[in-house]
Amino acid sequence: MTNGALAVLLLGGAVLAYGQLGTGQAAGETTVRTVTASRGSVVASVSASGAVESAKSRALSFGTSGTVEKIYVKAGDKVGKGDILARLDDDAAQESLSAAKAMYDSAVADGTDTAQLYAAYIKARNDYREAQRTVAATVLKAPFGGTVTAVNGTVGGGSGGTGQSTGQSSGQESSSGFAEVADTRKLQLVGSFTESDAGKLKRGQTATITFDALPGVTATGKVTQIEPVAATSDNVVQYPVTVTFTEVPAQVRLGQTATVEVVVGRADDVVTVPSTAVSTSGGQTTVTLLKNGTQTRTPVEIGVKGATLTEIKSGVSEGDQIVPPAASTGGGTTGGFQRQFGGGGFTGGGTVPGGVRQPGGGG
Template sequence: MIFSPRRAVGATALITAVLVVSGCGGGSAPPPRTVPVARAAVETGVSAQGSVSATANNNIGFPKGGQLTEVNVDVGDQVRAGQVLAKIDDFNARQAVDQAEAALAGQQAAYQQALDNTAVDGAGNSVAQARRIVQATERQVDATLDADGEAIHQAERAVNQAKKGAAAAQAQYAADQQSCASQGGASAYGPPRMPFLPVPGQTQQQQQAGAAATNSCITLPGSQNQAAMAQQGVAQAEAQLSQARSKKQIDEASGRVQIEQARNGLVQTQNQLDASRADRPHQLDGAQAQVDNARVGVENAQRDLANTTLRAPVDGVVTAINGAVGEFLQPSSGTTPLAPGGEAAIPGAASANAGAAAASMGGGGASPGRPGGSQFLVLQNTSGFSVVAPFQEIDAAALVPGQAAHVTLDALPDVTLDGTVLAVSPASTDIANVINYYVTVAVARPDSRLKDGQTAQTSVITGEGPDAISVPNSAVIRQGDRTSVVVVEPGGRQVPTPFTPGLVGADRTEVRSGLTEGQQVLVAARR
């Protein structure tokens, strides 16, 4: 149930003061504020104190540090998305872009060189030349072997002719021997005979035979020599035939070696061609990868250059600027702790972190947190507001999105805002050793006087009883187990009147007995 000791004590103090003034009779006092005892539904719920938070909160700054050269807005300015807010010195960033572009040009040139590489064409030409060399070598070997075959054929013919000549010479020599011997001539080694003289009384045939025999004996040494020379000719022809055959064998072996060498050269050049063809796609891919990497470097450098100009990411109001022209800023690294259910920030988290940092640096507890924490600039979307409040775990267990809520503010005591539970954090937060859950309540119709960070009392309606006689909680006085109100009679007399309470809701308390409908009761003015 909702119960506000602060309000009860305030009501008691105010009513006591009114009674004292009335009793003393000093001066004219303003008329007391009263409300009637009326029949109304009593709503039950839970409450917690939180803070007003803008719809969205953006802590922004420069991704990389640098010297601040321009600040184009002031705190309180309304800005649009894309609007230039500030700038830092961009000299180094521009130099980095130039270097990255030069590196890209170098890699593009390397890629073009790889693309124009003639290794594959050269290897292909080498293969064609090696193939021609193989063919020429085969033709040369074939021609040599053909010549060797012809030489062997000629040598064989010479041998045959020499053998025929030797046979003829040997036959002539044998005939001369026989003819000479038949006439009683000397042997082949004897002295030559005298020339033939015809003998009287011989017939012409006898005379011719005798003459022939005499001539055979005379030519016998010559035919013998011819037979010997013919035999030598046969030996020489056979030697030449053997040489021709040996040469062919040698030329065949040498030709095979030459052909294999030529073929090996062809294989090597073909391997070089295959290797060049296989390597070329990978070389191009590698060169292209280097180009792509260099292009990414250019894009990163250009982005760093663009980030030297800070632009508003969204529409909003500038609520904090932490830096002046000429100062050096650190890279922005802070984040916004978001409340559950939206982009509203948990109020005070950034300031708390900044205050803790200041305390750790020797600032002590008296050091206030910088607006927006340590961020260079803070933008808030103030088109709407929410209330973010930590509820104790026993109360948070009864909350679900969509429940109605009432919001009151210390800074605006005359304002009560309607709201709706937007979200309940699924994770707990330890606050002063007490488990709490942050709850975001969306304010339906924000008051123009609302500001981020204002203290707000949030009452979430968890149930509603039937219509019954009830009084506002601001009229109820509780002292121990005694509950009463101050009834203002028609004549103005104020009478403390106890009553028996029933259901205590967010705004009203049920009256079970002790009061009647229509009675006027004194209520405490809001502070």
């Protein structure tokens, strides 16, 4: 076989390969994946995570200093309002009370006829009242019914500070108290919502709460507080939002990690398309319609946008065929020819198998 004949065969093989690749591309282009606009419901929600805490808790301390004489409770115990939790040695306080009482009785007997006697009476009365408060402060009582969540002192130790209670009843606990009490019937969760999500929240909205350690267990709640001041971390702006439980499952415990989801929008019996099929660019929202084999970028008006479905108010009718964006394959589009050559085709000239250079043009 001559060299000229060999060259002709090689060129023919290359052209055949090119023709086959082109045929594969055309066949691929005729198969278009579509989804159908349908009628249904769309739910939009936002979510955040946090830890379960009591909506009513206190860190308690004795109202005076002294040595702990007796502790009546331990962590986990249930207590009622007014129950004694612990007591200090009150011998010195009782002695001071007796002395103050004697001085007060004497002042009462002396009368208040003169300014000097009246002043002595007022001082004796105030000293007696202060001595009574000091004796009362040697006893630590529960301010409300609940569960003892911690006891931080020991018998024989110091009272651990002064003041009947610290912390807030809104759930902010302080570990500086001698004992801590929480109402486990009133629970809440504080989640940090992103700036955009927090703008969709309102007080009174219903929330659903799920728990990492309790699969299948769900609680309900309501948004009760949206903090007006944001917290910024790593340039991410978030707002603390309090969700108060309206229903507390028996399995739920303080400190458990939970996720709260709040429904911020809902539309029923509306035209819907997958959210991934909706694009927004330059202030215009569009979808790609397929009609009579032709793909047309069509402006639409959307309503509620959920994670999976979006409400279409105008521009699309029920039953319309929508072309969703093609999934990225990392090396070009899904047409057989373009994928093999990185998506470039022959628009700038290229080399097909066999080493034959083809002219540039519309591959």
